[in-house]
Amino acid sequence: MQTEKVVEHIVNWLKEYALNAGVNGFVVGVSGGIDSAVTSTLCAKTGLNVLCVEMPIHQAESHVTRAQEHILNLTNTYDNVSDTRADLTPVFEAFKGSVFADGDQTTVDMALANTRARLRMTTLYYYAGLYKLLVAGTGNKVEDFGVGFYTKYGDGGVDLSPIADLMKSEVYELGAFLNVAESIMVAAPSDGLFGDARSDEDQIGASYPELEWAMQMEQKGKLAEEFSGRELEVFKIYNKYNRSNKHKMNPIPVCEIPTNIK
Template structure:
């Protein structure tokens, strides 16, 4: 693939979509991971003076913020840090007052985090008359590996047609620090959480199947089960026709 042309196409598309929306620039979350780093650099190219990053730790590992700051400073992207830990704990405490706290599973609880992050991003988007830019890649979107109305609740998805392995190559073209490229992908939902451990297989295995239809039978079965289960995430809410 020609990543020079891909980069140029994405930058033009971001500019076009923001302009069509009568907005002035872009706002996105900086997680310290490869996807948000790639999208941040592309947004900076599209809107050199109107790209804003938000680092949003929420019971997060300190290295997430450190990598995010490194990316922002290296590419001269203005940013702020909003620590959502206390907000998360306050909300969790509020909804647990009726006795549901003990019965809620871990995902029910931690999915609050990306929804708080998206609420924060839309605040800054409103403040700066900007679009909220998503950082989801094609692999994650196909699997529904994101939180509905959390990291999936965005205005546009610039790398949504690139598989994870392709995002890696684009990151190298954009000269993203190698330490960020090689970090184990994580949604930062709990300490030590990684995407591949949670899914039970590697991004390479998923991408191979999604691109070629080939793979180990047991992996294919799991992938197809996940796709069916997450199908609702890729559609608008159904409307009853009267």
């Protein structure tokens, strides 16, 4: 990958899209992970206004520290970057107190995890509306179009996706080129939706390099019977997530009414 040219291309794409939309810039949720770090830096390089928003909800301390380190680096480097913090923990707790929990604990925990992402989406769109900004998505290709590892109408609710055509490994390449903090570069990827330090790999059962491999194999038309051992296991994991999360990746189904009865 020609990293410098990719960076230049994305920055120009972001700037052109924002100017054509008649907005002032971008708002980005910064989590302390590589995807949000790279996305916010790319937005900063446009020279347009960028608001970085930290939105902790019972967040692991390591995530908070990395997010704050990255935001400080950006605001010290780019005059067009500002930041704010919205502690959504009280909002989340108020929500939990207003609904009932029905089902096994795993199901309840997952529903609440997705609620965290949706509260953050709502917060980003609040600031987007306040300052006439676009919500910049932070999803990469394997998450957005491979395993669908994001929350529908949560971190999947965005105006544009600058890094969604890049594999996770390629996002790391951009991160190194953009001098993203070492603490973020070496941290295990995590969605941070459970208030602990569990990684994406802990949840999915496969690493991003493994998922990238499986995505490439699937795109080549490979079948499960062509693999064995760990490769077979990873290929099955990828396909399970890909199938079950199609509802996120495909357009919302519309019931079309026949013209003869409409």
